[in-house]
Amino acid sequence: MKIRTFGYTLKQGFSNIFRNKWFSLASIATISACLFLFGIFYAIVANFQNIVKTAEEGVSVTVYFDEGISDERIAEIGEMIEKRVEVSKVVYVSAEEAWEGFKTEYLGEYADGFTENPLANSMNYQIYLNDVSMQSALVTYLESVEGIRQINKSEVTATMLTGINALIGYISIGIIAILLAVSIFLISNTVTIGISVRKEEINIMKYIGATDFFVRSPFVIEGIIIGLIGAVIPLGAIYLLYHQVIEFVVGRYAMLSQLLNFLPIETIFKVLTPVSVIVGVGIGFLGSITTVRKHLHV
Amino acid sequence: MNIKYLEVNEVRSSNRNKKMTTPVSENEIITLENVSKAYSTGAPALNGVTLHINRGEFVFIVGDSGSGKSTLIKLLLRELTPTEGNIRVMGYDLNKLRHRKIPKFRRNLGIVFQDFRLLKDRNVYENVAFAQRIIETPTKEMKKNVPSILATVGLAGKYKAKPKQLSGGEQQRVALARALVNKPSILLADEPTGNLDPKNSWEIMKLLEEINEAGTTVLVVTHNREIVNAMQKRVVTMKKGVIVSDEEKGGYIDDED
Numbered sequence: 327m328k329i330r331t332f333g334y335t336l337k338q339g340f341s342n343i344f345r346n347k348w349f350s351l352a353s354i355a356t357i358s359a360c361l362f363l364f365g366i367f368y369a370i371v372a373n374f375q376n377i378v379k380t381a382e383e384g385v386s387v388t389v390y391f392d393e394g395i396s397d398e399r400i401a402e403i404g405e406m407i408e409k410r411v412e413v414s415k416v417v418y419v420s421a422e423e424a425w426e427g428f429k430t431e432y433l434g435e436y437a438d439g440f441t442e443n444p445l446a447n448s449m450n451y452q453i454y455l456n457d458v459s460m461q462s463a464l465v466t467y468l469e470s471v472e473g474i475r476q477i478n479k480s481e482v483t484a485t486m487l488t489g490i491n492a493l494i495g496y497i498s499i500g501i502i503a504i505l506l507a508v509s510i511f512l513i514s515n516t517v518t519i520g521i522s523v524r525k526e527e528i529n530i531m532k533y534i535g536a537t538d539f540f541v542r543s544p545f546v547i548e549g550i551i552i553g554l555i556g557a558v559i560p561l562g563a564i565y566l567l568y569h570q571v572i573e574f575v576v577g578r579y580a581m582l583s584q585l586l587n588f589l590p591i592e593t594i595f596k597v598l599t600p601v602s603v604i605v606g607v608g609i610g611f612l613g614s615i616t617t618v619r620k621h622l623h624v
Numbered sequence: 625m626n627i628k629y630l631e632v633n634e635v636r637s638s639n640r641n642k643k644m645t646t647p648v649s650e651n652e653i654i655t656l657e658n659v660s661k662a663y664s665t666g667a668p669a670l671n672g673v674t675l676h677i678n679r680g681e682f683v684f685i686v687g688d689s690g691s692g693k694s695t696l697i698k699l700l701l702r703e704l705t706p707t708e709g710n711i712r713v714m715g716y717d718l719n720k721l722r723h724r725k726i727p728k729f730r731r732n733l734g735i736v737f738q739d740f741r742l743l744k745d746r747n748v749y750e751n752v753a754f755a756q757r758i759i760e761t762p763t764k765e766m767k768k769n770v771p772s773i774l775a776t777v778g779l780a781g782k783y784k785a786k787p788k789q790l791s792g793g794e795q796q797r798v799a800l801a802r803a804l805v806n807k808p809s810i811l812l813a814d815e816p817t818g819n820l821d822p823k824n825s826w827e828i829m830k831l832l833e834e835i836n837e838a839g840t841t842v843l844v845v846t847h848n849r850e851i852v853n854a855m856q857k858r859v860v861t862m863k864k865g866v867i868v869s870d871e872e873k874g875g876y877i878d879d880e881d
Contacts, residue, residue: 331760345745530741533701534802535731536758538724 331540339547346520350552353516357556357609358563360505361602365564367501368601369594371494376589378490387453387461388478389468399473400449406471407453412460417452424448459488506609513552513613517545521618542618546611553610557602564598565591652712653679653810653841654700659709660865661695669695671865672709677843679809682836684852685845686876687862693845696862697814700843701733702726714809731759734803734811734840738818740795742787742802748774749783752801759806773801777831793824800831804840811835813844817851825851849876 343350389407391400400418408416419427425448455461461479468477521528531541568591576588654677662668670692677683687693698704699711702718711718716729742751749770756766774780777797787795796816803811813832817825829844829851836842846852852859852875859874860867869877 328760330763331757334757526741527743530743530754531758532727533730533735533741534755534758534806535727535729535733537727540727540758 335540335543336547338544339551342520342524342544342548343551346516346523349516349519350548353512353552354556354559356512357509357553357606358559360509361557361606362560362563364502364505364605365560365598365602367498368598369564369568371498372594372597373589374494375491376587378487378494380587381487387455387464387468388450389453389474390448390450390476390478392473392475393447395473403471403473404451407451407468410464410467412455412457412464413453414456415454417454419450419452421447421449424450459491506605509556509609510613510616513549513610514617516552517549517614517617520545520548542615545618546614549610549614549617550607551610553606553608553613554603555606556610557606561595561599561602565595568594651678652676653681653714654843655710655712656696656699657710659699659706659711661692661699661704662707668707668865670699670706673862673865673867675860675867675870677841680836680839680841682833682842682855682857683844684855684857684859684874685843685862686847686852686859688847690864691862692865693862694814695865697812697843697845700812701735702729731806732809734806734808736796736799736803736811736813736816738815740787740792740799740819742795742798744787747784747786748779748790748798748801751787751798752805755802755805761806769805770801773805776804777801791824792820793827796820796824796828797831800828800835804835808840810841810843813842813846815845815847817846817848822850829855852876 389403391403404416404418407413453464455464465477465479468474528541572588654675656673656675659670659673659675660668661670673692673696685693685696695704699706699718700713702713702721705719713729714732716725718729721729743754746754752770752773753766756769761769771780771783774783777800779794779797779801782790782794787798790798796819800816811832816828816832820828825848832842832844833855856873858870858872859876861869861874861877
């Protein structure tokens with residue numbers, strides 16, 4: 327296609343939007359609504375996953391060593407554990423540190439009665455994971471390591487967090503699929519109406535010798551533009567609303583602000599902007615091209 | 625009026641696809657050999673039609689409703705394909721013409737309809753320029769060609785007008801300008817005076833005659849007895865899907881049924 331023809335096609339694509347302005351507006355509004363819901367949903371999911379991830383980072387596996395184990399072997403075990411893909415961080419807690427922590431947490435002033443460290447054999451490694459779903463694999467490995475006496479783990483927390491993650495994933499896929507299907511259906515309707523309104527013009531084009539590509543392109547451009555506008559509007563709306571909603575939540579429920587760590591808008595938009603634009607343009611393109619192929623036998 | 629594009633037509637109409645069962649003369653631009661067209665319901669619309677039209681001819685196709693005229697035009701435009709027989713237009717074997725080649729074929733045809741079929745939301749200039757855009761004519765050339773053809777059809781001063789601001793005769797002139805701007809080898813006019821008063825009808829026919837004199841082959845499907853009888857051109861009369869007469873300098877044959 328020559329540049330001037332592309333320019334003409336682009337102009338016709340825009341003109342189509344204005345010619346069928348009410349249907350175009352309806353499509354833009356629906357795609358905007360779908361992508362707005364998607365954006366809101368994504369912001370909630372991203373924040374929730376961030377909270378879950380923060381919680382996961384707090385989940386650790388503790389390993390205790392056999393009695394009389396040498397310091398060299400403890401260091402060796404530490405190196406072996408650090409090399410594992412499941413592991414994000416390994417912290418060594420000496421017997422003294424373990425006793426100090428226990429005293430502070432549970433005994434307080436009653437600890438003065440102890441002259442020796444009752445936890446002399448309780449030096450350990452606290453192992454933090456990259457992903458809690460990998461906990462059981464790590465535990466299986468640790469059970470096979472010589473020199474490890476006991477492994478403490480929180481099976482319930484790990485299973486629950488893994489379950490929540492999976493659930494969020496399934497819900498996300500389901501909702502996104504529904505929103506996409508609705509948007510494609512609506513854009514397809516708009517293009518179908520556009521084609522029926524311009525049937526005569528299309529016939530004239532055919533008689534004059536327009537190629538299929540020449541006839542179809544403006545409709546595809548129209549779909550893409552509708553999709554693009556439909557993506558930009560909700561992005562703007564979410565950008566304006568995000569801070570206000572978080573400020574409202576934090577202001578209204580002060581307790582939450584200490585528990586929850588909200589993501590900055592920039593982090594949300596780093597993913598949301600390209601995804602919304604690609605989805606908007608994609609459904610515009612898909613919706614229009616399938617409709618044009620179905621209804622325009624030129 | 626000064627229409628000079630005979631050379632262009634001659635260059636364009638060099639035979640491109642010469643496969644056909646019966647040899648045709650170099651001068652023939654339209655050839656139908658035993659062409660029949662049957663629709664899924666009812667009697668055949670065309671039944672064993674054979675027709676040879678030479679380059680530069682002016683031919684009237686006449687006949688009552690249901691005689692097969694419209695089917696003939698649709699076959700020539702490759703809107704339909706024949707059930708039987710062969711059609712060759714400007715060297716294209718229409719029976720074998722692939723779908724993607726149809727636009728290129730149609731660019732060598734000019735077509736004018738009874739109901740003008742102009743784009744209502746565009747002005748006269750844009751309606752004519754539309755045909756040039758489709759064949760990707762450079763803008764500079766388009767800006768020369770469109771005013772020139774509008775002057776030829778006598779609408780130079782009305783290039784900004786929208787179709788609804790024009791009379792029927794003027795709208796048909798715009799349609800003619802659109803059909804001619806790409807310098808077609810053949811002009812097909814389907815009832816071009818059907819919606820016009822006698823004065824405008826005559827003006828349009830005069831224009832068609834001048835276009836023909838400049839070298840374009842002109843086929844006019846019409847019911848207009850007066851015009852056919854007065855113009856003394858070749859007249860092909862159709863009835864119930866067959867050609868019942870084909871006369872040089874003929875007249876309109878009345879239906880005796």
